[in-house]
Amino acid sequence: MPPDYDRYQTHHRSRRHPDWDYTQPAAYFVTICAHDRMHLFGRVVDGQMRCNAFGRVAAEEWHRSEAIRDEVHLDAFVVMPNHIHGIVVIAPPDADAPTDPQGYAVPPVDAPTPPDPDVTSSGRTTLPCGPQRRSLGSCIAGYKAAVTRRINQMRETPGAPVWQRNYHDHIIRTAGAWHRIRRYIQTNPTRWDDDTFYSTDT
Template identity: 45%
Template sequence: MDKFNNKYRIASARAYFWDYGWNAAYFVTICTQDRINWFGKVLDGKMVLSDIGEIAHKCWAEIPQHFPFVKLGAFVVMPNHVHGIVIIDKTETDLNVEAQNIAVVREQTQKFAPPSPTETQTQNKFGPQSQNLASIIRGFKIGVTKNARLLHANFAWQPRYHDHIIRDERAYHNISEYIIQNPVKWSEDKFYMS
């Protein structure tokens, strides 16, 4: 296990060679804390959503309203996790605006003090943390949490999420089918808890 600021930390699960703001399709799994079945239950191979499950479903569908460069693929809310495909599809205009925003932030930051040699060496290797997969998932989790806690104060997500970069049409089709079939195969799922 690595140390950061003299404390142990879990190494990132993100691919070190990949910028998660790049145009691509991503398969995402997000679990509830302690895999508690907050979102409902599976009956006869179909997901029956609880009120909190309805919130999760609604917040996922609203992602493109908050991130206009996102398209959504297959998605399912399961009792204690969600699976979905997030497609980042930035246009040339989106990319130009993003580059301008980064330049403005750097310029404003440099007005206060020039970066020290250690600051330049420790820049986030995953790039700016906006308009990327992490910011999309963070926004989704915040939206669900804020609304779910109005119904149950103890609702919480697992701190991390799992992602997989989808590399071709065949993988996209297979993952979509897996997501759609998830409720039917719930009792065989590694996240299954009765």
């Protein structure tokens, strides 16, 4: 059975886990929606996703994320008309982190406490500004920026939004969950008419 998608819906507000260190080795189910959920990336025909030029950019930059970031390992992925789904593994650059639930040590149920903030010479504490380096957040921010830049160049709309603000991630904690989410992603086009993000708007 696929996961209950109501648990994974994307909202405008941040859905980051407040006590989770997103730089530590872990696997995540990620969803990113197009701005205003517009059908920007193509259409589903007979249960198959047919990407247009913008959809191909979204796919190319997703796979490029793994090539340019040592800490990023990718698993199942799909571009849909107005959103993308993917599994992202964050692991140390020198770690052997296979994108397979049988070979990857998923994190424990109890979330770790994030790193302490830096302390300046004046004694004041400083919190990180923006996503931490080598984290899930920095990977997604870079991906969204690259896709936005290329699409806006193609359609000659500098500065126009391509993505909805923020994104949703779900920490994958078990091999069973990994299998279910992987299948959910792979079969997403076949269920497009019943998808949470489906609409007739184009």
